[in-house]
Amino acid sequence: MEMEMSKVTLEIFSKLEKKWLHDREGKKTRVLSIDGGGITGVVAGASLVYLEEQIRARTGDSDAAIADFFDIVVGTGIGAMLAAMLVASDGSGRPLFSAREAVRFLSENQEELFRVGRVGVLRRRLRFSGKSMDAVLKAAFRRRDGGKFLTIKDACKPLLVPCFDLNTSAPFVFSRADALESPSFDFEMWKVIRATLATPPMFKPFHLTSRDGKTSCLAVDGGLVMNNPAAAAVTHVLHNKREFPSVTGVDDLLVLSIGNGPLSTPSQMNLRRDSHCSISSVVGIALDGVSGTVDQMLGNAFCWNPNDYVRIQANGTPEFLGERAVESLPFGGKRLLTETNADRIASFVHRLVAGGKTSLPPSPSKEPSVFLPIPLPTQAINNQPR
16 A cells, blocks of 8 residues: 555655646746956846846836846956846845946946055055945945845845955855855855955955854955856756756846956056066966856856856957957857857847746745746847947
8 A cells, every 4th residue: 555655645746746847848047147357247237237128128127237147146346246246135025236336336436436545664565445335335235225234145136246265265155055055154244245255465354244144254355266256146056956946057047147348358468667567467367267168068068058158258449349359268268259249148138038037035044936938029129238
């Protein structure tokens, strides 16, 4: 009798599993990754505004948000600030900022965010002001009613932000998944962004502790080890079966990786009088090297499904969306595409919208929203952000 019951139970679960997998067929987990590098975020900011405009144009929904169509967002440095602003919850499961609002906030507070001061006995050394940056970040990651400071747990979608922890001499990745598991991994969001922006030697290492005080980190800029955090996002999704149970490999992923422009171009390379590279040049080379290596690795991983991985990188000029895109080739090298960067984003959005809004609830602590299919307009808006 027990044997028969076991067979019936197994059969029931097998049928449920097949039905669930059938419902998930064609549904890919959507990943948005935003590079660090620089202090303006001009490339990432313009890309995100254009991405959001395209989503709204194709859905016909003027309130559609980037967070509605991505299952996880990851960012480093200035890219982490943009990423966190896109998924920081207003308390109802909706993001606090649209892409345009986030970029406007960044632009309006640029001077205060990276205020330069002189330090030292003779005040000859230039450093960014930590206090000034703290004030801007606190204003960004706080409830609009002036209430509580947001924590990683308050993100309306899974969020990853890397830094380098000097206490352990190893990378440390702040994760909403970990924050939901334990308050020992839940940190105030403004402090997380402050940590990943602490680029030496312009900022001192930033010390932060978790909400319950049990976990601490002495952080410097995450870009030193993960300036392009796309690989960290892919690895997280592949191994996080609680939030992404249907993902078995890269074939189940759709990745948009947005760069922030190179930092080590010949025009930006500073040599000292003794012909050695300056510290700023070495940092730029390291960040660009990390980003390029990750791009090459992911290009190889997605070589059988190249349209599932889109990388947007440019030289940092305002007209970069109209420039021809560049794509990494499997096993080395790059090629210039006939498509522009704007074309690639628009094509990616077409796939995003065709798949519908993400099936993940805004947060496990909230009731999941009911997403209805939205009819596509016949034409998309092609105006680029100015």
